[in-house]
Amino acid sequence: MIEARGLARTFETGRGKHKSEVVAVAGVDIDVAEGEIVGFLGPNGAGKTTTLRMLTTLLKPSAGRATVAGFDLATQPVKVRQAIGYVSQSGSTSRLAVSGSEIVAHGRLYGISKQQAETRGRELFDQLDLEGLWDRPTKTLSGGQRRRLDIAMGLVHDPRLVFLDEPTTGLDPQARANLWTHISDLRTKRGSTVFLTTHYLDEADALCDRIMVIDHGTIVASDTPEALKRKVSGDLVALTVASEADVSAAASTLATVATSEVTTDGLLVSARVTNGGHAMPGLLRALDAAGASLDSIEVRRPTLDDVFLTMTGRSLRESE
Numbered sequence: 001m002i003e004a005r006g007l008a009r010t011f012e013t014g015r016g017k018h019k020s021e022v023v024a025v026a027g028v029d030i031d032v033a034e035g036e037i038v039g040f041l042g043p044n045g046a047g048k049t050t051t052l053r054m055l056t057t058l059l060k061p062s063a064g065r066a067t068v069a070g071f072d073l074a075t076q077p078v079k080v081r082q083a084i085g086y087v088s089q090s091g092s093t094s095r096l097a098v099s100g101s102e103i104v105a106h107g108r109l110y111g112i113s114k115q116q117a118e119t120r121g122r123e124l125f126d127q128l129d130l131e132g133l134w135d136r137p138t139k140t141l142s143g144g145q146r147r148r149l150d151i152a153m154g155l156v157h158d159p160r161l162v163f164l165d166e167p168t169t170g171l172d173p174q175a176r177a178n179l180w181t182h183i184s185d186l187r188t189k190r191g192s193t194v195f196l197t198t199h200y201l202d203e204a205d206a207l208c209d210r211i212m213v214i215d216h217g218t219i220v221a222s223d224t225p226e227a228l229k230r231k232v233s234g235d236l237v238a239l240t241v242a243s244e245a246d247v248s249a250a251a252s253t254l255a256t257v258a259t260s261e262v263t264t265d266g267l268l269v270s271a272r273v274t275n276g277g278h279a280m281p282g283l284l285r286a287l288d289a290a291g292a293s294l295d296s297i298e299v300r301r302p303t304l305d306d307v308f309l310t311m312t313g314r315s316l317r318e319s320e
C-alpha cells in the first residue's frame with residue numbers, strides 16, 4: 001500500500017544572513033502492506049506530520065520517491081489523492097456546518113453523487129456511533145463525536161488507505177479508547193489499511209500491528225510492539241529499600257542477577273533482569289541473606305518507552 005524510499009524534506013527558514021535549513025525528514029524508507037494498521041510514533045517535531053503530508057501529496061518531498069495506494073507520488077498525485085483518505089490533526093469540519101450536509105458536500109468534492117454521498121455518509125454515521133447526529137450543527141458535538149465526524153469525512157469516498165494524524169489528541173481517556181475500537185473496525189469491517197501518527201505509547205501498543213519510531217527525521221525502529229519490547233533486554237526490577245543503610249547491600253545483591261548496570265536513586269535500587277518474575281524468589285532469598293530490608297518491590301515488563309530509551313538514549317516522555 002505504501003512503499004517509500006529515501007523520502008526527505010528540508011525547510012528553509014529566516015531571510016538573508018539568518019537563512020537556515022531545517023531537516024524535518026532526513027530520508028525515510030516506509031513499507032506498509034494492505035490491511036495493516038501501522039503507527040508512526042515519535043516526540044514533538046520528530047517529522048511525523050511532514051512525512052504524512054508528503055505521503056498524502058500535500059507537501060512536495062525534497063528527495064526520494066514513493067508509491068501510495070499503487071500510484072506514484074510524483075507523477076500521479078491526483079490518483080493518489082482519490083485513493084486515500086486523510087484526517088488532519090485539526091480536522092476539516094467547519095464549525096458553522098450541519099454534520100450531514102458537511103459530509104455530503106465532502107463526498108461531492110470527491111466526485112460522488114449527492115445520493116451516493118448521503119447513503120455512504122449515513123452508513124458511516126452508523127458505524128462510527130454518530131446515529132441521530134445527522135442534522136446537528138457541528139459546533140454542538142462533543143470532542144469525541146467531532147473527531148469521529150472528521151474520520152467519517154475522510155472515509156466518505158471509500159478509500160482503501162486512510163491516514164490519521166494524531167486521531168485521539170485532546171480526547172478524554174474514554175473517548176480515546178472508544179475511538180481505538182472504531183479505528184480497528186476500519187480494518188475488520190471495511191478492509192482499510194490505516195497509517196496513523198501518535199505520541200501516545202499506549203495507543204500505538206493497543207492499536208497497531210506494527211510501529212515505526214521516528215526521531216530527528218530518521219526511522220530508528222520498525223517492528224511489532226511485542227518484538228520491539230523483546231529487543232529491550234529484561235524486565236525492570238525496582239527495589240525500594242527501608243533505609244539508606246540497606247542501599248549498598250541491595251545494589252550488590254541485585255547486581256548478581258542483573259543484565260544492566262544497577263542504578264540507585266535515594267532508596268530506589270533498580271536494574272534489568274532476564275525474566276524478572278522467575279528470578280524473584282531467589283533474589284528475595286539473597287536480599288534477605290545479605291540483610292537488606294525492603295519496603296516494596298516492583299517488576300515491570302518493558303514498555304515502548306523503554307524501547308525508545310534504548311534506541312535513542314532518552315525517554316519519549318522526557319523528550320516531549
Ligand SMILES: Nc1ncnc2c1ncn2[C@@H]1O[C@H](COP(=O)(O)OP(=O)(O)OP(=O)(O)O)[C@@H](O)[C@H]1O
Nearest residue numbers: 011013022024042043044045046047048049050051
Ligand atoms: N513549514 C515549515 N517550516 C519550517 N520548519 C518546519 C515546517 N514544518 C515543519 N517544520 C519543522 O520540521 C520538524 C518536523 O516537524 P513535524 O511537524 O513533521 O513534526 P511532528 O513529529 O509531526 O511533531 P508534532 O508531534 O509536534 O506534530 C520540526 O522541527 C518543525 O519545526
